Amino acid sequence: MAIKYVPEPFRIKVVEPLRMLTREEREAKIKEANFNVFNLRGEDCYIDLLTDSGTNAMSQNQWGGLMIGDESYAGANSYFKLAEAGKDIFNYGYIQPVHQGRAAEKVVFPILLGKGKYAISNMFFDTTRAHVELAGARAIDCVVEEAKDPGKRAKFKGNMDVVGLEKLINELGPENVGLVVLTVTNNSAGGQPVSIKNMRETSDICKKYNILLDIDSARFAENAYFIKRDEEGYAGKPIKEIVREMFSYADLFTMSAKKDGIVNMGGLIGVKDADTPLLLPIRANCISYEGFFTYGGLNGRDMEALAIGLYESINDDYLAYRIGQMEYIASKLDDAGIVYQSPVGGHGVFIDAQHMFPDLPYYEFPGQTLAIELYKEAGIRCCDIGSYMLGNDPDTGEQLKSQFEFTRLAIPRRVYTQAHFDVVTDALVAIKERAHSIKRGYRITWEPPILRHFQARLAPAE
Numbered sequence: 001m002a003i004k005y006v007p008e009p010f011r012i013k014v015v016e017p018l019r020m021l022t023r024e025e026r027e028a029k030i031k032e033a034n035f036n037v038f039n040l041r042g043e044d045c046y047i048d049l050l051t052d053s054g055t056n057a058m059s060q061n062q063w064g065g066l067m068i069g070d071e072s073y074a075g076a077n078s079y080f081k082l083a084e085a086g087k088d089i090f091n092y093g094y095i096q097p098v099h100q101g102r103a104a105e106k107v108v109f110p111i112l113l114g115k116g117k118y119a120i121s122n123m124f125f126d127t128t129r130a131h132v133e134l135a136g137a138r139a140i141d142c143v144v145e146e147a148k149d150p151g152k153r154a155k156f157k158g159n160m161d162v163v164g165l166e167k168l169i170n171e172l173g174p175e176n177v178g179l180v181v182l183t184v185t186n187n188s189a190g191g192q193p194v195s196i197k198n199m200r201e202t203s204d205i206c207k208k209y210n211i212l213l214d215i216d217s218a219r220f221a222e223n224a225y226f227i228k229r230d231e232e233g234y235a236g237k238p239i240k241e242i243v244r245e246m247f248s249y250a251d252l253f254t255m256s257a258k259k260d261g262i263v264n265m266g267g268l269i270g271v272k273d274a275d276t277p278l279l280l281p282i283r284a285n286c287i288s289y290e291g292f293f294t295y296g297g298l299n300g301r302d303m304e305a306l307a308i309g310l311y312e313s314i315n316d317d318y319l320a321y322r323i324g325q326m327e328y329i330a331s332k333l334d335d336a337g338i339v340y341q342s343p344v345g346g347h348g349v350f351i352d353a354q355h356m357f358p359d360l361p362y363y364e365f366p367g368q369t370l371a372i373e374l375y376k377e378a379g380i381r382c383c384d385i386g387s388y389m390l391g392n393d394p395d396t397g398e399q400l401k402s403q404f405e406f407t408r409l410a411i412p413r414r415v416y417t418q419a420h421f422d423v424v425t426d427a428l429v430a431i432k433e434r435a436h437s438i439k440r441g442y443r444i445t446w447e448p449p450i451l452r453h454f455q456a457r458l459a460p461a462e
């Protein structure tokens with residue numbers, strides 16, 4: 001039985017019209033797009049679940065904040081407001097704005113990593129991995145085993161494998177590990193949370209070997225909500241207190257504010273100890289790559305909106321509604337026997353497309369096939385997180401087989417309503433009913449050398 005939808009803790013003041021194309025039009029559009037959803041125009045998508053990044057709806061207070069943004073080049077009021085909000089929420093000594101998450105990585109990682117160094121994470125997000133490698137170091141994932149089994153219900157499937165972490169540090173040599181990164185929530189594992197206990201244990205290991213711990217904190221508020229809901233001893237604690245405890249275990253954070261910052265563009269770097277020697281090189285890199293350190297690539301008005309959004313994201317009613325949306329969709333999928341990474345995570349629903357199309361081989365891309373079917377069925381845009389995204393072996397050029405064949409429905413914050421989600425789950429049920437008739441997937445007709453999934457062209461496999 002589907003669970004009850006948590007009513008929105010807001011009402012709608014501004015609307016953005018949507019348009020549903022006919023099935024014939026949708027079939028023509030996806031063909032014109034060479035069966036790559038990134039080539040579709042936004043206006044041709046009825047429900048756009050491509051990403052939860054930068055697709056958030058701002059509140060009236062945030063829009064009001066835009067009007068009082070201070071655009072001073074140096075020392076803008078809006079910068080101080082953002083820095084104060086960051087210091088207050090995370091209890092950190094230094095807050096550096098940057099234009100988005102990968103900018104934080106580009107500024108920080110070269111200071112701590114270089115040739116011969118390693119960075120270890122519960123699971124690296126793709127740009128985070130790229131910036132570790134651009135800094136000359138190697139990136140290693142070390143997530144708990146249960147993260148790899150979509151059907152297995154377990155709490156905190158995003159956790160670091162702490163036994164594995166200590167073993168890796170000893171094998172590589174502690175002096176060669178430049179950084180440990182905890183991604184919260186664990187995006188690549190399906191928005192799965194990391195427990196406070198796991199953060200504490202990871203922190204203890206880092207301290208023992210004198211290695212800095214960075215929280216890749218795009219979805220820090222959603223993670224705190226899961227701790228409050230599922231971890232013993234946290235049910236009665238305010239979210240802000242949980243957030244402060246989470247961040248107390250790390251030395252620094254890098255953040256894409258396009259997620260839980262509830263803005264459309266922005267990022268942050270935080271350093272716990274304001275007297276650290278890290279401060280100077282962070283500011284220096286920021287000035288080179290992003291802009292003077294009191295704006296870091298953001299407009300004054302953007303910093304104003306982010307200062308407000310950070311507080312809105314740690315509101316209990318908002319988080320109950322937000323995670324409630326995921327649970328609502330998941331419960332309807334349970335009713336229909338559709339398998340997803342479960343229990344459902346914080347920012348989306350990752351459908352097990354291989355389970356939907358058991359006979360489709362990985363090299364015909366089950367996750368991409370389901371994404372295309374969803375667009376044809378109801379104008380829903382979402383993406384593959386599977387072999388299509390993974391790409392080819394760099395040495396042999398052979399298609400790699402992913403551990404999962406997911407189709408990701410990422411849910412933008414405060415954007416879609418219960419009725420929209422009913423359209424999505426109805427479409428999935430309709431596709432499941434005719435899944436046996438979908439015997440072939442897609443093949444690639446052209447691909448660029450790296451990050452191919454954004455640009456590749458596909459055609460139906462024959």
Ligand SMILES: *Cc1c(COP(=O)(O)O)cnc(C)c1O
Nearest residue numbers: 100101102125127187218256258
């Ligand atoms: C989105 C994201 C990033 C990169 O941030 P951008 O704002 O897209 O540059 C880094 N890490 C995680 C976990 C993310 O989700």
